[in-house]
Amino acid sequence: MDRTTSGHAVRFGLLGCADIAARRTLPALAEVDQARLVAVSSRDAAKAADFATRFDALAVTGYQRLLDSADIDAVYIPLPPALHAEWVEKALHAGRHVLVEKPLSTDPGTTARLLRLAEERGLVLMENSMYLRHSQHAAVQDLMAKGAIGEVLGFESTFVIPPRPESDIRHVRELGGGALLDVGPYPLGAALHFLGPDLEFVGAVLRHDRRRDVDLSGSVLLTTATGAQIRLGFGLENSYRSHYGVAGSTGRIDLERAFTPHQTHRPVIVLDRSGDREEIVLPADHQFRAMIVEFADVVRGDRRPNESTARSRRLAGLVAEIHHRARRVYR
Numbered sequence: 001m002d003r004t005t006s007g008h009a010v011r012f013g014l015l016g017c018a019d020i021a022a023r024r025t026l027p028a029l030a031e032v033d034q035a036r037l038v039a040v041s042s043r044d045a046a047k048a049a050d051f052a053t054r055f056d057a058l059a060v061t062g063y064q065r066l067l068d069s070a071d072i073d074a075v076y077i078p079l080p081p082a083l084h085a086e087w088v089e090k091a092l093h094a095g096r097h098v099l100v101e102k103p104l105s106t107d108p109g110t111t112a113r114l115l116r117l118a119e120e121r122g123l124v125l126m127e128n129s130m131y132l133r134h135s136q137h138a139a140v141q142d143l144m145a146k147g148a149i150g151e152v153l154g155f156e157s158t159f160v161i162p163p164r165p166e167s168d169i170r171h172v173r174e175l176g177g178g179a180l181l182d183v184g185p186y187p188l189g190a191a192l193h194f195l196g197p198d199l200e201f202v203g204a205v206l207r208h209d210r211r212r213d214v215d216l217s218g219s220v221l222l223t224t225a226t227g228a229q230i231r232l233g234f235g236l237e238n239s240y241r242s243h244y245g246v247a248g249s250t251g252r253i254d255l256e257r258a259f260t261p262h263q264t265h266r267p268v269i270v271l272d273r274s275g276d277r278e279e280i281v282l283p284a285d286h287q288f289r290a291m292i293v294e295f296a297d298v299v300r301g302d303r304r305p306n307e308s309t310a311r312s313r314r315l316a317g318l319v320a321e322i323h324h325r326a327r328r329v330y331r
Contacts, residue, residue, distance in 0.1 A: 009033065009035055010034060010036070010295075010296045010299050010300065011071060011072050011074070012035055012036065012072065012075065012076055013038060013041065013060075013072040013074070013076075013096075014026070015063045015066060015077045015078075015087055015091070016042065016063070016079040017040060017044075017048060017051045020078050021051075021076065022054070024288045025288055028289040028291075030055070032293055032296060034292075034293060034302075035293075035295075037055055037056070037057045038057060038071050039052075039058040039066055039069060039072060040058070040060065041060040041061070044061075048060060048061055058071075063090075064090065067091055067096060073097060074096055074098065074099065074295075075097075076099045076128075077091070077099070077101065078100075079101075080172075080175035081103055081105075081181050082106055082176035083176075084101070084106070084176075085106070088100055088104070089114060089117065092117050092118055092123055092125065095121070097124040097125070097299045098126070099126050099128055099292075100127060100128060101128050102128060102129060102189075103315075104125075104316065105316070106176050106181065107316070107320060108317045108319075111312060111316040115309055115312065115313065124295065124298050125309075126295050127315075129185075129189055129311070130288050130291035131189070131190075131260070132190070133287045134261060134285050134290065135285045135290075136261070136282050137190075139267075140269060144248075148251060148253070148271060149250055149251035149253055150249035150250030151248055152194075152228055152247070152248050153227075153229070153248060154228055154231070155191055155229075155230045155231075155244065155246055155247070156230070157187035157232050158187065158232070158234070158244075159234050159258075160217065160236075160239070160240065160241050161183060161235070161238065161240055162240055163236065170236055171209075171212050172212075173212065177214045178215040179214075179215050180206065180323060184220075185315060185319065186242075187232040187233065187244065188220070188315055190244050192311055193311070194246065195224055195230065196224070197310065198224065198225055199222045199223070199318065200224070200225075201318070201325060204218060204220040204325065204326035204327070205219050205326060206322075206327070207237075208330050209330075215328075216331070217236065217237055218235070218326065219231070219232065222318075241256075242256070242257050242258050243257075250273060250274070252272045253271055253272075255268075255269055255270070256268070261287070266281055266283065266284050267281075267284075268281050269282065
């Protein structure tokens with residue numbers, strides 16, 4: 001049910017006028033030749049009109065009205081996590097390809113079902129894991145593959161951000177709020193990316209806000225079949241840090257600003273081999289643009305789908321396991 005012809009730009013519609021769409025995704029989409037924003041939708045007519053003016057698109061009041069339009073091939077969904085499953089499913093039934101913000105849904109069974117539905121209908125469904133599309137990660141993988149740090153023995157990653165306003169959706173349980181669903185997928189996704197899907201849960205702690213009934217931060221310990229130890233941290237109440245490090249038998253790789261580098265930022269890989277420290281400065285890259293290019297290329301048939309479907313399934317399973325098995329510390 002491919003709605004596009006190879007060589008034509010993928011016509012996008014936006015479901016939900018979220019901040020991430022305005023700040024990062026839609027400006028990046030405007031730079032991609034393979035994609036074109038056609039319409040934006042909101043339940044609030046004024047908000048849709050504002051976005052339409054800012055991004056040169058048609059304003060539509062109501063998400064279903066946009067899905068019913070014959071002028072779009074794909075939708076981008078940046079709605080709160082608890083609304084993802086409903087609108088991903090409706091978009092797929094309407095014959096639209098879907099790029100959705102993480103998490104794809106709030107439980108692994110639903111994630112697997114939606115991925116199957118997309119496959120059955122011949123549609124592309126991808127989670128917007130833009131942080132893994134930055135070229136800095138390929139540079140790290142290349143060093144690992146060349147044996148720069150020997151055998152991989154451990155991986156650690158932290159993604160924490162400062163507190164958001166009280167009204168922020170991250171603090172609303174009914175909308176899928178909480179640190180585990182919002183910032184947890186970044187270090188978890190990075191661990192899966194570098195160490196593969198066969199990660200075993202060892203333990204976790206979630207710091208839980210009793211009043212708002214959401215987790216504000218957490219730490220997770222995983223392991224691989226070979227005994228590599230994986231330590232991950234995430235939070236919504238911290239001084240900003242975005243980092244991962246890979247420890248090996250002969251050295252270590254560290255990368256700061258690993259998940260949210262600005263498009264003009266030149267990443268610096270720190271390679272330390274027994275005190276011999278080297279800084280490898282990389283070119284700037286635009287991970288949001290890279291994500292949209294990949295999605296559009298897959299929709300157009302110019303590129304084969306990568307491992308993102310399997311990773312989305314595994315990530316959803318890990319998040320659910322952490323949620324159910326973590327020890328909760330209440331504040």
